[in-house]
Amino acid sequence: MGPVTRIVIVGGGPGGYEAALVAAQLGAEVSVVDSDGLGGASVLTDCVPSKTLIATAEVMTSFDSSHRELGIRIEDGTHDPADPARVVGVDLGRVNKRVKRLALAQSHDITASVTRAGVRVVRAHGRIEPGQARDGSREVVATAADGREERLTADAVLIATGAHPREIPDALPDGERILNWKQVYELEELPEELIVIGSGVTGAEFAGAYQALGSQVTLVSSRDRVLPGEDPDAAAVLEDVFRRRGMNVMSRSRAESARRVGDRVEVTLKDGRTISGTHCLVAVGAIPNTAELGLAEAGVVLRESGHIKTDRVSRTSAPGVYAAGDCTGVLALASVAAMQGRIAMYHFLGDAVAPLDLKTVSANVFTDPEIATVGYTQADVEQGTIDARVVKLPLLRNPRAKMQGIRDGFVKLFCRPGTGIVVGGVVVAPRASELIHPIAIAVDNNLTVEQIANTFTVYPSLTGSIAEVARQLHTRKAAEES
Structure with missing residues (x-):
């Protein structure tokens, strides 16, 4: 030996x-x-804990957004059934113990x-x-x-x-009211008013999760939209959902400091404005x-x-x-x-x-709806990095989405002109992290839109939208060639 x-x-x-x-x-x-x-x-402190917390938030969001449409009635003797107020809450201490x-x-x-x-x-x-x-x-x-x-x-x-976690010099975490993303799991009670500084993946995920759990959330974004590094159509859907659900999204607003004022936190923005909440989460990178x-x-x-x-x-x-x-x-x-x-x-x-x-890496933002991506992006197409055809199909047209009360989201595919080889994709949907896999297989193995379009999907299913987008790209390719 x-x-x-x-x-x-x-x-x-x-x-x-x-x-x-x-x-x-x-x-x-x-x-x-x-x-x-x-x-x-x-x-220990990032991916597994945050996605476990988000699992509880997902249940709350799914219930809140669709129970009336699905015909689920709530009667517990404390609310008039016609009252739209939430009657289901969370015990954050138990959630964080789990x-x-x-x-x-x-x-x-x-x-x-x-x-x-x-x-x-x-x-x-x-x-x-x-x-x-x-x-x-x-x-x-x-x-x-x-x-x-x-x-x-x-x-x-x-x-x-x-x-x-990266820190802002004038917004150092204290582990009680001003927190980084490693410290939030020590909270025993749900923040009543949470200010989230940073609208990247971590900030957006926590902002959406705490909003679903019942906090009033203000999301402070230094950029013109949430998730500036993600697909712009996907980011637009998510920001619209955030605002519709009651989140205060402050675009082009850079936070300069955060300080304790009694049992509250005061955040000062670069333009001199101040906002106040019971807690502040700093999520500005690593x-x-x-x-x-x-x-x-x-x-x-x-x-x-x-x-x-x-x-x-x-x-x-x-x-x-x-x-x-x-x-x-x-x-x-x-x-x-x-x-x-x-x-x-x-x-x-x-x-x-x-x-x-890296062009074969699948990535996912665990918001609600989730945003999953693989391969070349919209920015790559617009900047001329790659010549590609693009088709986007809203989930509103999908029969399974209608049955489940899903109103927000889409499937987008990118393929090469001429060959029809799939080079990228975006899915915005519940469980997009699961739905991106067939697109990732296509990107990794140079499959064509014809091959995806001709593969059987279950009816009804959300994956049917992937096949439908492929059929539309195939039709467009055929029209260009004729």
Whole structure:
């Protein structure tokens, strides 16, 4: 038997633990150095908790928006049946207990899976030492909470340390009234009036969730619309839904500060206006966790933003050092982090590997309705990055949507002229995260609109709209060719 390859992974989020599983499968000796718990922020404080909270909000929204249309009557002796006031509420303390319980359970499941695979988990802070030994190996110093140090020798190191919430200097969180997205799960009572600063994905998701749970929400957006990085038609639908449900959406309004005033929070905008609420959630992006890791001394080049610069197989500028996940700034998705980590291990350990292709990545915004995307975008078409035909079909025409009381949303497909190859898509609908998969398969496998149009769908179903959009694109293609 030849020498065993030693892999040390710093960070136990999706990029780290997925890489560990692959490396162990391929016969490497693997250690994961992690200080917070396997799963990282994605499982413990970000993706899993927020989507668990949103699951409760979804039930509330679906009920509120459609129970009358579906003929469901509420009579509990406290309200006149004709009164449109809400008679169903939430116990936020119980919701958050469930959120934290499920997050910890998921972390424990990941730990069990990794240790079963033969991976050693070291509970410590990892720091890579400068330089390499003659055999090309490197050392990682693992410092435990009590100060004890252990030196780990690695033939390859993967940095997968994630990111933490960005803060506004004059709106620092206190964990009680001014919160970041890691702290909201400590709330025992529903905020009566919640100000959300930031209208990106995180801000929009929390704003929609708390509105559904019963808070009066004000969303402060520095841009001209919510979700400025998403499909403009999708963002317009969501903003319309937010406003229709009673949210105060403040566009072109940059927050400068937030301060406690008794049991309330006062937010001051750049133009001098002030708004007041019982709580404030700051959701203005994330900072990569790349400090105090010894990266620069080890020869790892960082971008101006602090993110680690990597190539498409996750290599950094330092030989034998790879990076994956939010610390790279490639695309802040758990699925991308996991793929980066797996690619790194495949590459270093000599297995077959395909470089990361972001044009095949599916992404989802977990608002209500959800917004799912894959491939090329409307902006790519408008900017001339790609020549593509576009068709958008409102869900209002879909029979299953009518039956379920769904009024908002659409399916949009992009295909190449001439060949009809599908190069992108957008779905705005309940469970869009599930509906995007057939479009993602089409994009990843260069399927044509004809192939999608000729594939049977269940009747009635929301997927029928995907086939219908494909038929319309096929008809348009045929007309152009005639």
